[in-house]
Amino acid sequence: MTGTVPESTRDPGLQPERTTLAWRRTLISLVVVDLFIWRSWLTSEPSSGTIVTGLPGLDYQGICALVAAAATVVLASVVWVRSRQLQAGFQAAPTRLILASTLAVMGLGAAAIAAISLGG
16 A cells, blocks of 8 residues: 555644644633623622622622633633643643642633623
8 A cells, every 4th residue: 555644643733733722722711701700790680788898899790700810811811721732742640730720720610600690
């Protein structure tokens, strides 16, 4: 069989590029979720009681918005670090990055669910 490529030979340039693009698409969709949570908070009726005294507007919707923003920043950092690692070579994702991204996605999901249920 001439012209066939052994299965062990792979194109090292395509897989990291596809992975990086997938991470970026995921980040864009999470930023959209974050913006919806912020919009929900900013358009909600101001509550009479604030959770933290001295910070007007920091009610449960505000906490959801802050959690969503923090999760988005963590995920953006993870995407940036992992993209750099993939450009440098083939290495497995460190456990810290996987744990950070998992916790950030769970936090963002919890903030989205809480914002929807509190948004009325």
